Amino acid sequence: MALSCMRCPSVAAAGPAVRRPSSSVALSLARCGGRPAAVASGGWRIHAVAGKGVVKGPMDTAVENTVAPAAPSPVENGTSSAITVEEYEDLASLAKDDEASVSITVVGASGDLAKKKIFPALFALYYEGCLPKHFSIFGYARSKMTDAELRHMVSKTLTCRIDKRENCSEKMEEFLKRCFYHSGQYDSEEDFRELGKKIELHQGPRVSNHLFYLSIPPNIFLDVVKCASKSASSASGWTRVIVEKPFGRDSESSAALTRGLKEFLAEDQIFRIDHYLGKELVENLSVLRFSNLVFEPLWSRQYIRNVQLIFSEDFGTEGRGGYFDSYGIIRDIMQNHLLQILALFAMETPISLEAEDIRNEKVKVLRSMKPLRLEDVVIGQYKSHTKGGITYPGYTEDKTVPKGSLTPTFAAAALFINNARWDGVPFLMKAGKALHTKQAEIRVQFRHVPGNLYKGSFGTDLDRATNELVIRVQPDEGIYLKINNKIPGLGMRLDRSNLNLHYAARYPKEIPDAYERLLLDAIEGERRLFIRSDELDAAWELFTPLLKELEQKRMAPELYPHGSRGPVGAHYLAAKYNVRWGDLGGSEH
């Protein structure tokens, strides 16, 4: 069975002629499983990098990708233009002779994230035929390991998709053969130089593109970027760096990190990952809104009563208390994952689907947020709870958490966007660990029907009769819309039902993990789902004053039992804005 990267058909939808608004456009062609993609007769995907496509950052090289340097720019002198199918095919055949290689170096390869997410995602991409033909993967960390030991470690983490087991162990073998390990210190230019030599050796005489994934604690980000840029960046192709969160703890530390990174990297070499942006249902948010006439006209204060962004986990810190305690749930989940979803949800229609157009709109939302007030925030911390004879420890009983810690493991907040579309609409966020369930969802509660003819049928609880759109990000992905309908029969009794797009029923195929999408995007130079530095600044500007106030006043979190629905304060906060949390209703599917 020939596998092909399923990403290609979505590119085809954009059509062969790609319009670009910027004056300087570099072309990059990324191979997509060797299958026709962007046009019926081509095997390559055209990817135009808007604006500073050809960037001469300190760690970058002039050529964005594999196209011969003399490839004509399709856009001249600031006027929009398009690439014809013929030009496209010429470029594709040109590039076919000159395929670049890509190396992916997982820095911190011995760690939890690398094992849990990064290597499995790379294998899934390989299995799907999404990795470039010439690729190699390097693990880098201080731990001593041979290539064989790395392969053994990685092999234990690889799984086959439920729906794709054919040739799986063969594919695993092939994949593992392309994984190598280099042990070194994170602040040693010499060690990175050796790594660079190894990479070049495996890449052969082709244009060699280097991707580094920083899967390490943040205090060593800059050491690694410095050493990698000086000693292991590509001399012939691009060099890109994926940076994992946390991107600082507040505005100041985040700005310092950005300044540090920019000493060695240009902004468009930095891929700040927020894995929630790679989740299928978050990706679908814009499709839902902008490609369905029934939603976009309703997307404003005129019809939407409130929006809820809810994250819950049914487990506590469990050994990750060291990291968690100095960040807390607001920094861990709200300032990044939930705020990013909010920005995507609330943004104006972007000019196009280009990364910069989308990020421009998101940053406008973030910069329009009203300052977050302490009285609009509730914080909580889980305490021990015994259920069914099992005692679940409280947060401060975790050995990796300092005694008496006031770090919130739960927070709820009411946020507002100061713009014409959203003025007065509460955006309620709720995030917590050790709650009763693991779930992430977006809930949109619509206003009451004015002059509702059926008002009498709903009793006194009119809020229950309003429409609610639920986007279930995880688990059991789905989108459903609560509507009112008549119960069949001779009488006139009303009911609440769900118009339900249940992904498992509609799409039996396994949904790719967020890290797969994001890794592939980074390889292809697609920046849409990564955080730009001005977005990050705006996100910290919103949360930093609140975080400082909480810490300065040593606000004590409200305790809630492990496995419960969280502190009652969250209900009072919602009630203050006439909101009822949608995840607590009894009519879910």
Ligand SMILES: NC(=O)C1=CN([C@@H]2O[C@H](COP(=O)(O)OP(=O)(O)OC[C@H]3O[C@@H](n4cnc5c(N)ncnc54)[C@H](OP(=O)(O)O)[C@@H]3O)[C@@H](O)[C@H]2O)C=CC1
């Ligand atoms: N784990 C997860 O689920 C998530 C993690 N992240 C972020 O991803 C990054 C990596 O996470 P994770 O894999 O859990 O991290 P780990 O703590 O497992 O660290 C990764 C590797 O870094 C090295 N390392 C650890 N501590 C230090 C230190 N103090 N000084 C130098 N090197 C050190 C170790 O490798 P060696 O000793 O071999 O050099 C370790 O294997 C972090 O920034 C984290 O915040 C983000 C979201 C989720």
Ligand SMILES: O=C1O[C@H](COP(=O)(O)O)[C@@H](O)[C@H](O)[C@H]1O
């Ligand atoms: O970034 C983080 O996310 C995970 C939750 O991710 P999910 O994809 O499993 O929902 C969270 O557990 C962790 O604390 C946080 O750092």
